[in-house]
Every structure is written in C-alpha cells, then in structure tokens.
Amino acid sequence: MSDRTSIPRPTIKRLSLYLREIESQEAGGAVTVSSRTLGSALGITDAQVRRDLGYFGQFGQPGIGYSVKAMIPRLKSILRIDREWNAAVVGVGNIGRALLHYPRFTAKGFNIVGAFDVEDSIIGTTVGNCRVARIEDIPRLAVELEIEFGILCVPKQVAQEVADLLVTAGVRGILNFTPQRLEVGPAIDVVSVDFSLALEQLAYQVSEEVDGG
Amino acid sequence: MSDRTSIPRPTIKRLSLYLREIESQEAGGAVTVSSRTLGSALGITDAQVRRDLGYFGQFGQPGIGYSVKAMIPRLKSILRIDREWNAAVVGVGNIGRALLHYPRFTAKGFNIVGAFDVEDSIIGTTVGNCRVARIEDIPRLAVELEIEFGILCVPKQVAQEVADLLVTAGVRGILNFTPQRLEVGPAIDVVSVDFSLALEQLAYQVSEEVDGG
DNA sequence: CGTTGTGAAATGATTCACAGCT
C-alpha cells in the first residue's frame, strides 16, 4: 500500500494543483487525463507528475492515463480534504476582513466559524458569517465551536502572544499572515503567507534577467 | 565579485528574512550579528546562513560576525530593494482593498500608485491613496504612472485576460493572488500567493503527525 | 501506438567539518 519513504514537501503542494486542474478538466467533460496533459497545464514535466502520484500507489492505466472520476476522491483523501475543517480568523483588520469574505475557503470545505479581535468598536459586529468575539474568549469558543485552525491576521507585535493563546486553546494549526516567525510546540503546524516577502522575491526575479544577477 | 554559480531560489527567500531580522536587531541596538544568532532567530542552521551569504562575497569578520550597519544596505542592494518600485492593484474586491491599505508595502519601498476595477460602482472612488480607474485605462496609466508590477486580485475566470493586458501595458512582474496559473512571456515574472493552497498544506501537515502519513 | 511506473542518473540544496583569521 503506502510506501515507507517520506513524501517530498514540494509533492504535496503539487498534489493540490493536480486536484484543482483535474476538477477543472472534469468540468470540461474530460474522462481521463495523462501525466502529459496534466503536467503541461501546470508547467511541470510528465515524469514529475508520475513520480508524485507514484508515491501513493498505482493510479493510472498504461496507454490510457488517469481516470478523472477516480482521481478526485483519491487526491482529496490523500490531502485530508475529504472532510470539513473549522477555522477562525483572529484579527479583523483589513486582511482578516477580506478572508472572512473569501468564498473559496468555504467552497473547499474550510468553514470559518469564528472571528476575534481586541477593538471594542469591532467586537459584536458581524463580518461575513461571523459575529466578532473578544480575543479573551478564544479558549472558551475554541472548544465550543471546535476550531481546528487559527488564521492569524493580527499586528506583528502581538502575533506570538496570540499564537500562544491559540495553541493553549487547542488548535492544531495556524495559517500565519503576519511577518512574524512563530514559535509553537512540535504538535502544532504553521503555514505562513507573507505578502512583503512575495513582493521582494518579485523585485529580485525581475531584476535578475535585466542585469544578469 | 559575483560568482558564476547560480543562486538557489530558497537562498533568496532567506535573504529577505535575514534583512528583516537584522533590521529588528538593529532597532534593539545590536552592532554585529553572528551566523549563529541570525540562524537561531529564524530556525535555520548557522552553516546555512554562512553559505547563503557566501554566494555574494565576503561579508563578515572571523571572530566577530557580520556588521549590522554594513549588512543592511548590502542585502537591500542584492535584493534590489535599495530603490522604490511602483505597483498597481488590479481588482478592488476584498483582497485588493485590503492590499491597498496594507502599510507594509509602502514601508518597504513598494508604492501602490494605481488601482483598477471593472465595477462602475467602484470606479472613481478612493481606496487607500488611490483613485480607482477602469481596467481599460491600464495601458495609458501604466506608462503615465510608471507601473512596474501588477498585483492581480481579480476573479480567477478573468485572471489570464487581465494578466495579458498588464503584460501588454509593459509591467515587468505580476504578484498573483488568484488561483489561476498565468501564462506570460519569458521576460515577465510571476510570483503567486495562494490562500487555499496554504490552507490545504496545513490540513495535510496537521493530519500527517496524527495518523502517520 | 500511447502511457504508466520506477530503477538509475543527474541535479539541486543542505550540512559537516575544519583551515584560517581576529
């Protein structure tokens, strides 16, 4: 069944992309996809696609390709998105507010079940589907609402402190939109999204070709 | 001077983090930093830090470390952020709006000089520092405002089309907040920020440790 | 034919380990 070798991190990222692309092909009426078509839609070699899928057993039929209908649930199961996850947004500033309205989260099975802030003027208001609660209520509501992920959108200065609160409240993962590196225990996972970093990468890449790095 | 070997992509990412950390240490009064202190602040080995910096020549003093004062401009120069860059937000929905208010961009020398949308109800309003213009005005205003980057926050369905417009208008890079893979010419760079992908990675990582992926 | 699955080779990135400088 599943191998003992560990899965490369980049493979997991691509798996999400494969799922997305296959779903889009399904909408277009495709019944099978080949590693070639999948790869070229994503700018990846066919060998890479086969290798990635190969980590999880046999999916395809030689001469035919991969069955769209079989692949979708299989990929969802691998990625653990064959279920719903509950998340809460912490920090209802510009970014938190945007995420509370981001339709793609719910569409993918990530339910935003809570919102938290410290500002009295914001607490009690409704943003998206959520009534904003006090940050101090995280411990109580995390249990009550079964919050599994915290989506951290607070100012950098308090990021670690609020992360600690989330960890104590029992969340299993943090999606970190702050530029602060978070120290959390080994049982907690953090994935960071860093806007400034992304822009800086772009500035570097753009310059690279011009003046030949 | 600069080597002939090409720089690993991950190194460039870390360089941004080094700069950030050194600036924060400078604010705390530090005069030198060692690869050890820099690394441990970022969860990186000291050897990794030295290797990364080594790609760009000699920075440090054996026995002492790296001079904070010398490093900051040096890193900025490598990353090409020793100048300002002009960018425009395209798509003033939830995310575009949040980015138009994101203070960290301007603080880092990325000036948001334009905003574009298709909605009549939004066009002409002011968001952040920008008056929202029509998307059709991109070609004209891109030149006039010297827009170098497009920050793409439109719906996935029109992402490629709007990206084409930006490319034609002469931007050099696109920061892509849509989940659409963009096909652009070889002279244009794209860096993507994908919220759903990040959440999916988190779901996988969180599950991994529990049921021993 | 076209396509998968996978050893083996190649490439890329990180860590080790230590000479040499302060």
Add this chain to the structure above:
DNA sequence: AGCTGTGAATCATTTCACAACG
C-alpha cells in the same frame, strides 16, 4: 576562544530512460 568561508559529503528532488501494459 569565537567566528567566517568553503571544499567535501550528505541528503533531497527531479529528470532520464525504458520495460511492461492496454
């Protein structure tokens, strides 16, 4: 003693190349 800079070794990831299958 403390620290950098860097060959050499290790580890990780991708690509090659082809047997086996539909």
